[in-house]
Amino acid sequence: xxxxxxxxxxxxxxxxxxxxxxxxxxxxxxxxxxxxxxxxxxxxxxxxxxxxxxxxxxxxxxxxxxxxxxxxxxxxxxxxxxxxxxxxxxxxxxxxxxxxxxxxxxxxxxxxxxxxxxxxxxxxxxxxxxxxxxxxxxxxxxxxxxxxxxxxxxxxxxxxxxxxxxxxxxxxxxxxxxxxxxxxxxxxxxxxxxxxxxxxxxxxxxxxxxxxxxxxxxxxxxxxxxxxxxxxxxxxxxxxxxxxxxxxxxxxxxxxxxxxxxxxxxxxxxxxxxxxxxxxxxxxxxxx
Amino acid sequence: xxxxxxxxxxxxxxxxxxxxxxxxxxxxxxxxxxxxxxxxxxxxxxxxxxxxxxxxxxxxxxxxxxxxxxxxxxxxxxxxxxxxxxxxxxxxxxxxxxxxxxxxxxxxxxxxxxxxxxxxxxxxxxxxxxxxxxxxxxxxxxxxxxxxxxxxxxxxxxxxxxxxxxxxxxxxxxxxxxxxxxxxxxxxxxxxxxxxxxxxxxxxxxxxxxxxxxxxxxxxxxxxxxxxxxxxxxxxxxxxxxxxxxxxxxxxxxxxxxxxxxxxxxxxxxxxxxxxxxxxxxxxxxxxxxxxxxxxxxxxxxxxxxxxxxxxxxxxxxxxxxxxxxxxxxxx
Numbered sequence: 001x002x003x004x005x006x007x008x009x010x011x012x013x014x015x016x017x018x019x020x021x022x023x024x025x026x027x028x029x030x031x032x033x034x035x036x037x038x039x040x041x042x043x044x045x046x047x048x049x050x051x052x053x054x055x056x057x058x059x060x061x062x063x064x065x066x067x068x069x070x071x072x073x074x075x076x077x078x079x080x081x082x083x084x085x086x087x088x089x090x091x092x093x094x095x096x097x098x099x100x101x102x103x104x105x106x107x108x109x110x111x112x113x114x115x116x117x118x119x120x121x122x123x124x125x126x127x128x129x130x131x132x133x134x135x136x137x138x139x140x141x142x143x144x145x146x147x148x149x150x151x152x153x154x155x156x157x158x159x160x161x162x163x164x165x166x167x168x169x170x171x172x173x174x175x176x177x178x179x180x181x182x183x184x185x186x187x188x189x190x191x192x193x194x195x196x197x198x199x200x201x202x203x204x205x206x207x208x209x210x211x212x213x214x215x216x217x218x219x220x221x222x223x224x225x226x227x228x229x230x231x232x233x234x235x236x237x238x239x240x241x242x243x244x245x246x247x248x249x250x251x252x253x254x255x256x257x258x259x260x261x262x263x264x265x266x267x268x269x270x271x272x273x274x275x276x277x278x279x280x281x282x283x284x285x286x287x288x
Numbered sequence: 289x290x291x292x293x294x295x296x297x298x299x300x301x302x303x304x305x306x307x308x309x310x311x312x313x314x315x316x317x318x319x320x321x322x323x324x325x326x327x328x329x330x331x332x333x334x335x336x337x338x339x340x341x342x343x344x345x346x347x348x349x350x351x352x353x354x355x356x357x358x359x360x361x362x363x364x365x366x367x368x369x370x371x372x373x374x375x376x377x378x379x380x381x382x383x384x385x386x387x388x389x390x391x392x393x394x395x396x397x398x399x400x401x402x403x404x405x406x407x408x409x410x411x412x413x414x415x416x417x418x419x420x421x422x423x424x425x426x427x428x429x430x431x432x433x434x435x436x437x438x439x440x441x442x443x444x445x446x447x448x449x450x451x452x453x454x455x456x457x458x459x460x461x462x463x464x465x466x467x468x469x470x471x472x473x474x475x476x477x478x479x480x481x482x483x484x485x486x487x488x489x490x491x492x493x494x495x496x497x498x499x500x501x502x503x504x505x506x507x508x509x510x511x512x513x514x515x516x517x518x519x520x521x522x523x524x525x526x527x528x529x530x531x532x533x534x535x536x537x538x539x540x541x542x543x544x545x546x547x548x549x550x551x552x553x554x555x556x557x558x559x560x561x562x563x564x565x566x567x568x569x570x571x572x573x574x575x576x577x578x579x580x581x582x583x584x585x586x587x588x589x590x591x592x593x594x595x596x597x598x599x600x601x602x603x604x605x606x607x608x609x610x611x612x613x614x615x616x617x618x619x620x
Contacts, residue, residue: 035399083578093345093398094577097535100528101573108566217524221410224403260418266411273404274392 006133007254008247013139015246016146017208020201021223022238023153024074024194029232030170031190037099038077040219041106042195043202046070047211048114050203051121059123066206067199074195077102078188103216111213120210142204149197150239156193166190222249225269245269294464297542298456305449312445319441323513325553326448330506331526332533332545333455337499339531340539341463342492343475344394345402348409349503350526352382354416356504357511357522361429362422371435371512378508379501386500390493409524417519428518435512448509452546455502459542462498471495532569536576538583547585 021039028036046066054062080098124137157163169176169183177183205211205219222245229241245265252264292299312318331353338344356378363374393404416423423429438444462468474481474488481488511517529552530545537548552569559565580587 035403080574080578084581093343093402094581096345096399096402097531098574098577101532101570101577103570104528104532104566104573105570108564108570111566112561112563217410221403221407228400257418260414263411263414263418266407266414270404270407270411273396273400273407 002132003254004251007251009133009135009139011247011250012243013136013142013208013246014250015226015243016139016142016239017201017205017242018219018222018226018245019146019239019242020149020197020204021219022226022242023149023197023201025220025223025227026232026238027153027190027197028194029227031166032081032095032187033170034095035099035224036074036077036191036194037096037220038073038103038106038216039194039198039223040216040221041103041110042070042073042198043205043219044110044119044211044213044216045073045106046199046202047206048110048119048213050206051119052114054121059121063203066203067196070199070202071192071195073102073106074191074198075188078191081191082184082188103220107213107216110216114213116213118210118212119206121207123207136208138208142208145200145204146239149200150236153197154236162186162189221269222265225265225272228269228272294460295457297460298453301453301456301543301546305453309445313442316441319445321553321557322445323441323448323509325550326445326452327506327510327513328530328533328549328553329452329546330448330455330509331503331522331530332537332549333452333459334499334503334506335531335534336539336542336545337459337502338496339534340541340544341468341475342471342495343398344390344405344492344496345398345531346405346496346499347402347524347527347531348405348412349499349530350522350524351409351412352386352500352503353507353510353526354412354517354519354522355382355385356507357517358416358423358429358507359504360508360511361424361432361517364433365429365431366422371433374511375505375508378504380504382500382504382507383497387493387497390496391489394489394492394496406524406527409527413519413523424518426519428516428521430516432511432515432517434515438512444513448513451505451509455505456542456546463542467491467494529569532573534583536572536583538585540582541585544583544585548583551584 021043024039024042025035028034028039046069048066049069050059050062050066052062053065077099080102081095084094084098123141127134127136128140129135155163157167165176165181166186168179169181169186173183201219201223202211205215211219223238223242226242226245227238229244230237232238245268248268249261249265253261255261256264308322312322331349334349334352335346338346338349359377359381360371360374363369363377364371389405389408393401393408396404417426419425435444435447438447463472470481470484470486470491473484474486474491478488481491507517507522510522514521530549533548533552534545535548536552537546538544552572555568555572556565559568576583
């Protein structure tokens with residue numbers, strides 16, 4: 001039982017980072033009606049920069065630089081998105097393909113600049129012992145950061161004019177344009193915010209489980225899985241979806257061998273997609 | 289459409305191959321490169337069939353090729369059966385997997401479908417690694433015998449390009465058939481296809497199954513050419529590479545995926561370091577999407593020429609028109 005609880009607590013620790021990755025995916029889906037598959041790449045880039053700058057100039061500067069680089073990377077995809085003028089082309093998959101391209105580009109950059117060795121940092125040597133369960137203090141940091149970001153995203157989306165404009169343009173883009181809302185600028189700023197959130201998630205992954213240059217697609221998939229569990233249209237729900245994915249992953253890795261355990265989250269995502277109503281389309285191709 | 293018009297792409301390919309073969313027939317390095325291009329062309333053509341013709345963005349095509357390659361390897365190395373048994377399995381097993389998969393995922397919207405196939409590709413990758421002795425696990429299977437009908441590189445060059453040629457002929461016929469027109473209709477406007485009586489889910493599933501079969505053929509050729517297949521040989525990164533090849537060349541044209549495969553394979557050949565390969569691939573994909581969303585062969589449409597194939601611009605469905613924004617990243 002203690003073992004299960006320990007796996008569960010580790011799952012929450014991991015799930016918080018997945019939940020943080022679900023924020024940008026949901027946010028961009030709301031703002032641009034597409035999925036940015038480079039989100040995991042922003043996180044890996046942020047983590048790698050945080051580690052290497054942190055080693056030479058201190059952790060605080062490393063973390064700051066890592067997050068800033070993540071924002072810059074996502075801003076680049078935002079620029080590509082604007083150049084593509086996706087809706088004018090009539091193909092909603094073009095930006096998905098472009099983000100694929102950017103994910104490959106980022107992975108290659110990280111490999112070239114930082115090498116193949118895993119990136120990991122441990123900030124806490126001692127673990128908390130709560131009722132016999134060993135919990136890393138990093139879990140507390142992750143949960144605290146996650147809750148703070150939930151509050152921040154909630155306030156931004158539901159208590160500011162920016163959030164109201166984003167929701168308006170997501171609901172009715174033409175109406176938003178006619179009302180004078182700068183939809184393109186909003187979409188670009190959503191990319192910037194997504195990069196900020198992915199960068200923070202990347203730094204937390206660096207200090208939690210670590211990563212390597214090729215972790216981007218895994219993190220993207222984990223974030224996407226988290227985002228769809230309770231509905232892709234709700235960024236806040238994605239956080240709790242992340243917790244669910246994290247717990248499923250750690251419990252399955254605790255009780256099954258490593259390779260098969262990594263199939264469990266994938267099967268979970270596949271089942272949610274195919275059985276649930278998340279990605280269904282109506283006969284006319286519109287989302288149900 | 290006359291036979292000549294319909295098969296213009298195949299005739300062009302035949303002419304180009306004849307000329308190229310004259311120049312490279314005595315050079316083993318270039319013959320090997322040519323075989324690799326042919327194999328990637330087949331897998332990229334499978335992307336062209338699923339994405340270009342039916343709008344199904346499948347990121348699992350290398351997984352289907354991998355199934356074909358493993359079928360060839362297991363049949364010949366584990367059971368000492370003739371390679372032709374492997375060929376039958378490579379052509380049949382991937383569509384048997386793809387069809388039920390497609391029935392599940394083709395109900396999804398385009399984005400979710402792409403993610404579902406990505407997840408499927410990752411799952412196949414893990415399953416092959418965890419397959420133990422049957423798949424060779426992380427080590428893979430080596431010692432796959434060469435084909436008796438293509439024991440030299442020149443013969444393999446003819447065999448592999450012969451396979452590409454046959455697929456091009458069949459694809460051109462398919463596009464010009466009622467089934468192809470139904471596929472084109474549902475790619476452009478699903479509501480219209482439904483109104484026309486097209487069984488959308490079935491047609492999409494058949495298209496994905498056909499594309500999986502073509503990918504399986506590519507995998508079979510790969511296994512017998514390299515004599516080894518492992519989890520990394522045709523892994524998820526290859527799915528992305530062949531997708532890139534098809535998009536760069538022009539996924540909606542018959543020859544586009546072949547052009548993309550040739551260009552990017554040659555680019556890879558001349559890039560000095562593997563580490564920077566992704567930068568070129570990713571950069572090329574973004575550049576082509578921004579500058580020419582229909583790929584390099586799609587550029588011909590800009591100059592008012594028909595490509596002898598299909599470069600249909602995706603049309604908005606009535607539902608999309610009804611809810612269409614004035615702009616999104618647009619200029620109005």
